[in-house]
Amino acid sequence: MKNVRNISIIAHIDHGKTTLSDRILEITGAVEKRKMREQFLDSMDIERERGITIKSHPLRVFYKSKKNGKVYEINIVDTPGHVDFTYEVDRSLAAVEGVILLVDASQGVQAQTVANAYKAIEHNLEIIPVINKIDLPNANIPETELEIEDLIGISSEEILKVSAKEGIGVEDVLEAIIGRVPSPKGTENEKLSALIFDAKYDKYRGVITYVRVFNGEIKPGDKIMTYSNKQVYEVVETGVFTPDMTPIEKLKAGDIGYIIAGIKEVSLAKIGDTITNATDPVEEPLPGYKEIKPMVFAGMYPGVPEYYEELRKALEKLKLNDSSLTFYPDHSPALGFGFRCGFLGLLHMDVVRERLEREFEMTVILTAPNVEYKVILKNGEEVIVNDPAKFPDESMIQEVYEPYVKLSIITPPEYLGKLMNLVQNEKRGIMTSTENAGFERVVLNFEVPLAEIIFDFFDKMKASSRGYASMDYEMIGYRKSELVKITILVNKEPVDALSIIAHKNKAYAMARKLVDKLAELIPQHQFEIPVQARAGGRIIARSTIKALRKDVLAKCYGGDVTRKMKLLQKQKEGKKRLREIGSVSIPQEAFLALLKVGEDENK
Structure with missing residues (x-):
């Protein structure tokens, strides 16, 4: 175990984590040159096109040190950078002993860099700071060094400088991993305890769980148990990622690999759960497990009502690979039968929609995203509401609580005023503190209602700061608020x-x-x-769509004005009758209008 190193790569979105993994694969010869491609670990088309990582990717490489000539086994976990997938990053950090903190030389320390660095410190991990993209013409290395020094207090001599794209300095990173990151602790003789840090579904083999073994060993034929739901399974295969799945005899303490044990649903292999031996289980699970809860909810309806059943099957298949997606049947008088879905955030929602369209060829209508509210009724009952249509009548409500988040924004000082105005005046935020984040960088900390930042906040923040500001947020609980339900009536019908x-x-x-x-x-x-x-039992706004009118006066060539008035009056009465019996067809774009309400201000 002395020659094993387990590390994770963490960074803000688009700072070059996957590109660094590509170069490590090349240098260690883990992938043949003819098979090598850009973003090798990003397996989904959406990941490759958007240049973002959505799922964590583990990887085992062997590297012969230039300093002592020994061969080391390095297990690397490439993590997502977007705020929606923070829990995945959290679990990946629990599976390793050290991290590479990657910072883009042209952008410097950003919000997710800070959040991830603090997470690594909380887990007591060895941090190797690396400045990436040093080959760019606008790279500002001295300033980025100062920012990293301010952030984690590591002197500039210890900060590595690389260009993952060009392969400059990548071997120094591998040497630093060997020199600075401690080898795993734990023994094979103790009771089995392994952490599930990810899982995916294979239609032929069931759920493949990605695990880090802390104590004991696990091999095919063993009976294992998941701690949270006490389900027992028999291990069919154990293996490692090199980077393809490669079966091995057993996984022992200190290893990162995968287990196939006939688990039928990803929801049964919960991320953060502990796997132990069914016959001799551990008394305590590994620390830090918590259920992933959706933060954003939206209605999802098939583009053609007859495809409801196909949409249900598509969502069920998608859920097999994405346990954080939740959905249950719903019905809307306007859109027919559909589902109420829960997502981790807006990017997660967008990815699910795009995967449905690509992988299952489903056209879907998504209603505006909402958050989950707690409503205390006058009879003392507490109701959880994530669908505005089901929000109770105002006469029944005692109090309403809405979710709040701690929002951190990192920005150059010149945009301070605009951003404070945006959060405090437009988004009902409360400023808690400001701190210096190195040269020409300020961190603003706010407490803001989650509902205010899921709509159009990111676009407005980027517009207010010319793209320089970056953000990160985390849930802090529910607070009492004065909220009302706005019901839209079209032709007097809600x-x-x-x-x-x-x-x-x-x-x-x-x-x-x-x-x-x-x-x-x-x-x-x-x-x-x-x-x-x-809202509140009265009409607060109205707009009128004018009727399509036939020119009934076209046949009148002069004559008495009363004749014209009589024809117009007759038409008016006909339209009035028609309005009472006529039904209004509302196009799909109208349902997306809620998403576009703030767009005009952004432009």
Whole structure:
């Protein structure tokens, strides 16, 4: 075990984690040259196209040290950089002894860099700071060094400088891993305890769990048990990633690998759970396990109502590979049968939608995203609401609580005023502190309602700071708030799918924008259509879609004006009758209007 090193690569999104993994694969010869391609570890098309990592990817390489000539086994976990997938990063850090903290030389320390560095410190991991992209013309290495020194207190001599793209300095990183990261502790003689840090579904072999073995050993034929739900399985195969799945005789203490044990659903192999021996289990699970909870909810409906069953099957198959996706059947009078889905964030929602369209050729309508509210009714009952259509009537509500997050923004000082104005005045944020983050960098800390930052906050923040600011957030709990449900009525009929929940102070402004937007998007009919917004038992905004009118005066060539008036009056009465019996067809774009309410301000 002395020659084993387990490390994770952490960074802000797009700072070069996967490219560094590519170069390590090349240098160690883990992949044949003819098979090598860019972003080798990113297996999904969406990951490759967008240049982002969505799933963690483990990898085992062997490297012969230039200093002592010994061969070392290095297990690397490449992690996602986006804030939506923070729990995956958290679990990956629990599986290793050290981290490579990667910082882009042209962008410097950013919000996710800070968040991930603090996570590594919490886990007591050895941190190897690496400045990447030193070959770029706009690389500012001295300033980035100062920022890293301020962040984790490591002197500039210990900071490595590389260009993962060009392969400069990558061997120094491998030598630093061997020299600085401690070898794993634990023994094979103790009871089995292994951490599940990821899982994926294979349609032929069931769930493949990615594990880090801390104590004991695990081999095919062993009976294992998952600690959280006490389910017992028999191990069929154990193996490692080189980078393809390669079966081996057994996984022992200190190893990172995979287990296939006939588990049928990914939801049964919970990330962060402990695997132990079924006949001789450990008394205590490994620390830090918590259930992943969705933060953002949206209605999902098939583009064609007849495809409801196909959408259900597609979501079930997708859930097999993505245990953080939740869904249950829902019905909307406007959109028909569909599902209420829970996501980790907006990127996760976007990825799920795109995967449905690509992998299952499903066209879906997504309603506006919402968060989960706690509502205390006057009879003392507590209700959890994540669908505005199911928000209780105001007369029944005692108190409403909404989720708050701790928001950190890193920005150059010149954009301070604009960002503070955006968060405090527009987004109901409370400023808690500011701190220096190195040369020409300031960290702003706020407490903000989650509902305010899932809509259009990221775009507005980038616009206010010319793209320089970066953000990170984490949940801090629920707080009492004054919220109202805004119901949209089209032709005096409520349309549930267009309901939203807003703060009392913002209700009128949001309702006004929404009815105006809908009046643009709903096509004209043969009769006049009022589009109204109702909140607190009264109409607070209205917009009217004018009727399509036939020119009934075209045949009148002069003559008495009363004849013309009589024809117009007759037409008016006909339109009035038609409005009472006519139904309004609302196009799909109208349901997406809620997402576009803030767009005009961003442009």
